[in-house]
Amino acid sequence: MHKKINLGIIGYGNLARGVEYAIEKAPDLELVAVFTRRNPDSVHVRTKDTLVLHVDEAVQYKEQIDVMLLCGGSSSDLPEQGPYFAKMFNTVDSFDTHAKIPEYFATMNAAAEKAKKTSIISVGWDPGLFSMSRMLMEAVLPEGRNYTFWGKGVSQGHSDAIRRVDGVKYGVQYTVPIESALERVREGSLPELQTKEMHIRDCYVVAEEGADKATIENSIKLMPNYFADYDTKVTFISEEEMKENHGAMPHGGFVIRSGATGTGKNKHVVEFSIKLDSNPEFTGSVLTAYARAAYKLSLEGQTGAKTVFDVPLAYLSNKTSEQLRKEML
Amino acid sequence: MHKKINLGIIGYGNLARGVEYAIEKAPDLELVAVFTRRNPDSVHVRTKDTLVLHVDEAVQYKEQIDVMLLCGGSSSDLPEQGPYFAKMFNTVDSFDTHAKIPEYFATMNAAAEKAKKTSIISVGWDPGLFSMSRMLMEAVLPEGRNYTFWGKGVSQGHSDAIRRVDGVKYGVQYTVPIESALERVREGSLPELQTKEMHIRDCYVVAEEGADKATIENSIKLMPNYFADYDTKVTFISEEEMKENHGAMPHGGFVIRSGATGTGKNKHVVEFSIKLDSNPEFTGSVLTAYARAAYKLSLEGQTGAKTVFDVPLAYLSNKTSEQLRKEML
Numbered sequence: 001m002h003k004k005i006n007l008g009i010i011g012y013g014n015l016a017r018g019v020e021y022a023i024e025k026a027p028d029l030e031l032v033a034v035f036t037r038r039n040p041d042s043v044h045v046r047t048k049d050t051l052v053l054h055v056d057e058a059v060q061y062k063e064q065i066d067v068m069l070l071c072g073g074s075s076s077d078l079p080e081q082g083p084y085f086a087k088m089f090n091t092v093d094s095f096d097t098h099a100k101i102p103e104y105f106a107t108m109n110a111a112a113e114k115a116k117k118t119s120i121i122s123v124g125w126d127p128g129l130f131s132m133s134r135m136l137m138e139a140v141l142p143e144g145r146n147y148t149f150w151g152k153g154v155s156q157g158h159s160d161a162i163r164r165v166d167g168v169k170y171g172v173q174y175t176v177p178i179e180s181a182l183e184r185v186r187e188g189s190l191p192e193l194q195t196k197e198m199h200i201r202d203c204y205v206v207a208e209e210g211a212d213k214a215t216i217e218n219s220i221k222l223m224p225n226y227f228a229d230y231d232t233k234v235t236f237i238s239e240e241e242m243k244e245n246h247g248a249m250p251h252g253g254f255v256i257r258s259g260a261t262g263t264g265k266n267k268h269v270v271e272f273s274i275k276l277d278s279n280p281e282f283t284g285s286v287l288t289a290y291a292r293a294a295y296k297l298s299l300e301g302q303t304g305a306k307t308v309f310d311v312p313l314a315y316l317s318n319k320t321s322e323q324l325r326k327e328m329l
Numbered sequence: 330m331h332k333k334i335n336l337g338i339i340g341y342g343n344l345a346r347g348v349e350y351a352i353e354k355a356p357d358l359e360l361v362a363v364f365t366r367r368n369p370d371s372v373h374v375r376t377k378d379t380l381v382l383h384v385d386e387a388v389q390y391k392e393q394i395d396v397m398l399l400c401g402g403s404s405s406d407l408p409e410q411g412p413y414f415a416k417m418f419n420t421v422d423s424f425d426t427h428a429k430i431p432e433y434f435a436t437m438n439a440a441a442e443k444a445k446k447t448s449i450i451s452v453g454w455d456p457g458l459f460s461m462s463r464m465l466m467e468a469v470l471p472e473g474r475n476y477t478f479w480g481k482g483v484s485q486g487h488s489d490a491i492r493r494v495d496g497v498k499y500g501v502q503y504t505v506p507i508e509s510a511l512e513r514v515r516e517g518s519l520p521e522l523q524t525k526e527m528h529i530r531d532c533y534v535v536a537e538e539g540a541d542k543a544t545i546e547n548s549i550k551l552m553p554n555y556f557a558d559y560d561t562k563v564t565f566i567s568e569e570e571m572k573e574n575h576g577a578m579p580h581g582g583f584v585i586r587s588g589a590t591g592t593g594k595n596k597h598v599v600e601f602s603i604k605l606d607s608n609p610e611f612t613g614s615v616l617t618a619y620a621r622a623a624y625k626l627s628l629e630g631q632t633g634a635k636t637v638f639d640v641p642l643a644y645l646s647n648k649t650s651e652q653l654r655k656e657m658l
Contacts (some may be wrong), residue, residue: 004606021591025471070637102655122658129469131658132642133601139645139655140352140458140615147372186604261614262350266606275515277595282470285590287469309653314638316468324638328467329430329451329460 004030005295007288008065008089010055010081012036014249015094016071018186018284021045026288032065033058052151062088064297067291069093071284079104084303086111086119090294092287094124101127107306118298123290124283125274126150130255132308137257145186145258149198151175152280152307153251161226162203165219167211170239172246174202177254178231188258188267201232206242208253251279289316301318333359334624336617337394337418339370339384339410340491341580342363344423345400349375351522355617359395363385366617381478388401395627396620398422400613408433415448415634416564417438419623430456438634447627449635452619453612454603455479459584461637462601466586473588474513480504482580482608490555491532494548496540499568501575503531506583507560517587517596530561557649580608617656618645 007023009016012034013182023031024046033051036043038054058068068089072081085091086194095104101122112119122128124146134146155175162171181198184191203220205212217234220227223292237246252275260267276282290308297306314321319328336352338345341363352360353375359525362380365372371383387397397418401410403426414420415437424433430451441448451457455477456612463475484504491500510527532549546563549556566574581604589596605611619637622644626635643650648657 018590022471055438076655087520101658104652125657129465129599132465135646136458136461136642139618139642141611142351142614161347175531176402186475261347261607261610266610268606268611269604270458271600271602273600275598277597278590281590282597285471286469307650307654307658308645309650309658310641312639313465315469319528321636321638324464325434325636326431326462329427329636329638 004028005292006030006032006064006066007062007291008058008068009031009034010058010068010070010085011072011077012038012045012052012073013324014255014280015287016069017046017283018180018278019069019071019288020283020284021281022288023098026292026318029292033061035068043169043174045313058085059088065089067092067294069287069291071287082119082121083107083111086117087115088117090117090298091119091124092290092294093119093121094128094283094287095122096124098127105305105307106303113139113304116301116303118294118303118306120290120294120297120308120311122307123287125286126253128283128308129272129274130253130284133255134257134307137255137270141270143261143264144257144268145190147193147254147256147258148255149177149182149254151177151199151251151253153253153276154249156202158203158226161223161291162205162220165216165223167208167216168205169208170206170242172204172242182254182256183241185256186269186271187260188269190258193239196229196231199230201227201230203227203232203234205244206239207233207236248277249279250280251276265274286308292316292318333357333622335359335361335393335395336620337361337387337390337397338363338400339387339397339414340400340406341367341374341381342400343609344602344613344616346375346606347396347610348398348400348617349379349613350610351614351617355621356648358617358621362390372422378586387414394418394611396421396623398616398620400616408436410449411448412436414446417446419446419627420448421452421459421619421623422448422450423612423616424451425453425456425457434634434636442633445630445632447623447632447635449619449626449637449640451636452616454615455582457603457612457615457637458603459582462584464588464638466584466599466601470588470590470599472588472590472593473586473597474519475581476522476527476584476585476587478506478511478585480506480528480580480581480582482605483578487530487532487555490552491534491549494544494545494552496537498537499571501533501571503533505529505531509658511583511585514585514587515598515600517598519587525558525560528559530556530559532556532561532563532573533571534563534565536565555631577606578608580605599633621645621647 035055070093158173254273257270296315364384364387399422487502583602586599625644
């Protein structure tokens, strides 16, 4: 029996709880400590054996923790925490600001290379499994076009936008793929589609007492960038209904590549899709598999920043290569 | 501009023609020669620049060819050709006898290691993309179950079995997934399903003149291993209809993983599917992408036998890592 891979978590929100569940179920992984910026006494983790410590104490665990899972957000946490921890630990994170990935990669790569550590960035499902699908599909079917549909699922950014509207008490926005657009793509006709032609924005709103619902609805539907270009639906519901039916964090989506081979006569459609009851639990489970990979890469001396494109799939599994060839190939 | 990767093909059947088309479209790849066991004069390839040579001459191209694509069959060609060419060239093949993969891997690994070459075995879609999906899905969602459905598509083995029945002139068998089984799997109820509960065997037969159709139908439906356990349909058609409607080689299938995270309350379904007009053209396109990967691995000194589980996805693409991170992550 090999020693277990010792893991740490930075930040204890929904994603971290997903990671914690995933580690619990993995026989080869051990959660040593959760590090928080809050008062550690106020943070209650699932297992008594897991230390809860202030984030400033992490530096003292350089020898004990093989991989640190950075569970902070992409807008303010990771740009700061990523390079800080990459100097001390092998890391995995879910940095998902697509436009800023090249810059984040460069910063993380410099930090990790200097420390001779391995950092796998932008892990999850998009970026992550969806990126892998887009890349793999293009490589094996170069003549064609990729389509990404998101949902049905809660978009945090759009939900936040609703909540900023005057008179809104609570708000949740679901991004919903348009079935007819999905069908057109699957038929292989290679339609030109913009994001707004592929998705509906379905909003559920609890209004403050006395607020004018027509005004709220208009403010949402006319909001530039977020809603104005889309087919947007607004449904007003009671606070009870919001709590009862809209507290979960489902998500999902589809990556579809449609293309041709040979003389162009033979068409092919390749599709990857997910349907998730809990976005943070699934994403946490993906991050946990990549923590295992980060450890293996670091043992081999493959240092610096990596993405899902750089990691052989076998590294994600706790099975041996022999087992994988026998059971899964 | 880097030099092109020079490729060779062993054996010139349907798969090889698929490879040839794929190489033609890849700006970084060049097909140097096709090697055949037939009289080279009788083999007509697509491009005049491609040499057609007898397979015994391949040994003289050790310096010119970076990767050899072995396009023979798994039952008799590859067990012999694989180790023979792995001693001289980096290779890619589509060895698909699942039960014999460990043995074939060991043989190929010994040959390739000795020659300090790289051989990627069992490439295509199953084994290949489907294996990757099964493995990846299990790694990121360990608590759950995998299902593989094949079709709708032509099964060569079952078509051959039909043709061996007395009184059958031509025969084609389509493996067709049972829609209700697919739906049960997608609903996440984790049903116990055997292959025969997941697929229908749909046969199209041209009878010899004067043959008794009822006898043929019975012989097919009662054939052990191939048909007896399945819901098998037999349709008699004319020779004209066979030629007109059943000459293509479509295929496809679905890999679905259904599982749970957290306390087990949150269910997730992950699905990968393909729908192919031409099985050999798509498979050839996959092999071609892996030829690129074999070359890159060999340049790095990663010698020996590899499978799709061992190859970072980025190696399949002709884009740089920078491009991939920027455009596809």
